[in-house]
Amino acid sequence: MIGEDTFLTNAEEQYLADAITTLETEVFVDGLGYDHFRALDENEVSREVWQEYVSRMGEAGFNCISVPEEYGGPGGTILQTVLAEQAIGYCGNIVHACQTSLTQHVGRTMYEHGNRHIKETYLEPMASGDLVVSQAYTEPRSGTDIAHLETSAERDGDEWVVNGEKRFIDFAPYADFYFTPVRTGGEDGDRDGVSIIVIDRETGGIELVEDQSDWHGFRGTGASWMQFDDVRVPEENLVGAEGEAWAYITDELNLEHLTVARYCLGASQQALEIAANYTANREVNERPVSRYQAVNHKIAEMTTRLDGAYLLNTRAARIMDDRGVSAGRMESAMAKWLGNDLAHDIADTCIQIMGGIGTTTSYPIEQIQRDVRAGRFMGGATEVMKSVVQSDAYKELLDEEFDGDLVGNEREGLPWLNVDQQPARTRDE
Template sequence: MIGHDTLTPEERAYVEECDAFLAKRLDPELVARMDRSEVLYPDGFIRELAEQHYLGAAVPAEEGGGGRSFLEEALLNERVGYHGSAAIACARTFTGHVGWILHRYGTDVQKEKYLRPMLRGEKITAQALTEPGAGSDMAGIQTTARRDGDRYIVNGEKRFLDGAHTANFISCAVRTADGDDPRRTLSVLMVDTDQPGYEILQTHDDWLGFRGLGSAWVRFTDVEVPLENMLGEEHNGWQYLSEQLLLERVYATRAQLGQAHRALEIAATYAEQRETFGKKLKDHQWASFKVAEAATRLDAALLLNDRAARMLDDGLWAEAKMEVAMAKKFGVEAAWQTVDDAMQIVGGIAYTKAYPIERIFRDVRASRFTAGSTEMMALIIQRRAFDKLRDPNFRTELVGHEVDGSPVAKQMPERV
């Protein structure tokens, strides 16, 4: 936050603790190597985060998590974005949102086999929603898990999966029943990647940004999964995935805002030193106003994110859909606009790798369609917004009617 925050003293102390650790331990060279796709997953660093209880920070401590609030986990992610990259924040975030649904709906066996090792940094997970034929439209998921005795047989393809190249298991959205209603046909299954039939078709290490996660396009061909790997109730996956996505939207957006803050900091400092036409850049009104607008935009986005996280902390999951969507939509667009402004203020040198603005620019761009695109967020917002904005005293009789209430007469074209 650039202005005064609305955090409690405990929350502020947590931010300071995270900051001190990350400033010391998050090596910029690791970020650069990931960006060059020389590292396919920051597993060493992820283990260090585990020692700090920064994996699954909001999962209860007795289950191996950090015992923090959702807001505190979001604050942590903001600092990871600021000191590191969206890719490192993403690797950590999976332990937060996949970890949280495992904590909430998983069996003791699943927690022992997947959740705890993941939170110790020993097992890597990937989250598999997107398919070649189903991205924004999650209801279109076609990967199937067919029951066969004491196991499921999984078939299908998933793409753009962060961490899939190195993942030990995949939290996989599958269709377990026929029919169009996603609320009754989808399930979430933990699929071990050492099973025969699991195959990586392509890695996405040539992506514009977000590199160094071992993101991949994968195929499941008759992969056998024990029945005990089904999360919660069969056919109830839509609910689990919806909850997981609420958390992911809050956490992932926060990392982008941390990155955007870093870019703006560089640009503002640069503008105080660079001279053009005989005066500092910051003394040209266009540059100083850009900084003012970006600072305001970032703080507004962070406050929306705080509100969304606090609603989840207060247990308002069903109610928070619109507020989370507002925080995601406004947040990633604010981050994108801010990084673009930062690049404009700094000029040509920002387009090189001299400063991280160039990498942040590439990283942030993806957030406008990952975890639910800006357009999908608008669809969610408008549904609830229309309910909230309905005027009970509205003069309905005037809609399409004359003042006296009679229908508006159709204007006939004049005959020539």
């Protein structure tokens, strides 16, 4: 927030401030600083680096924030979760925020639906920072359309045998385990029959068949095309009930909508602050660029819209804290759509008002602009979010007393007025 945030309590504002301080002084230092950020953008990273990052985040209490302490988490709130993600995007790089975000929504799903084995073997070590997680959702022929996933798992005694392919899987080369939706029953397109299985990295039959990390931005995750060939997984690695993961996944995505939007907004705020300072110090025709209305009005517009996006995100987080992660579907979709589109717009506008220097590596804005572009499709594309909003908005907006028979026959009366409120007809009528 640039203006005063009346949606946050004093304790919540302090949590955000403390998170930024911790990240700047304890996490993004000693090998994980600026040179590391540039190395990520060049895809020059290692499994050891990501292990060091998740370890520091675990020590700082930023992994699995809403998971109770008895299962290894800090026992925080969804709102604290999004505030921490904002801080990570602001202080670090959004790929850092993405890895930590995975611990938030994957961890929440494990906590709510996982058995004791899942919680002890994967959830608690992930929360402490001992394990790196990867979420293997997207497939060559299905992305957000998970009902048409083709990766399957069949029972063979006390094991599951997994076959199929996944692509664009972030952290695939670095992860200790893969949180993987599979079809265990039903027909193609059915919501019933979708399950989630946790697959260890070292399990035989897993192959990374293509490096897909040379993206427009959002580099450093080692994104990969994966192949599962008769991968054998213990029966107890099933998360929740067999064939009932559709609801788990939609709830998880509901939370992911908020984390993805929030960390991209945090990154865009860093870009906005740099641009404001640059234009206040850069002189053209003997006056600061910030004195030109074409520039300072853009700063005003971006500041106002950024605050609005933060408030939408906070509202949705509060709804989830009050009623669970399945609540606030429309509100989280609003926050995702507006937040991620805005984050990219802010970063791009910052480049425009800074001019050519904004496109160089002298400032991180060009990398932020490329990175946050991915947010517009990660965890659900803008267009999908609009479809969610329109569906739920119509349910809220439609009025049973609206007289549809009068649509096109407005001379007979106005459809949006009750019968008792209809205007009196003239003598000619």
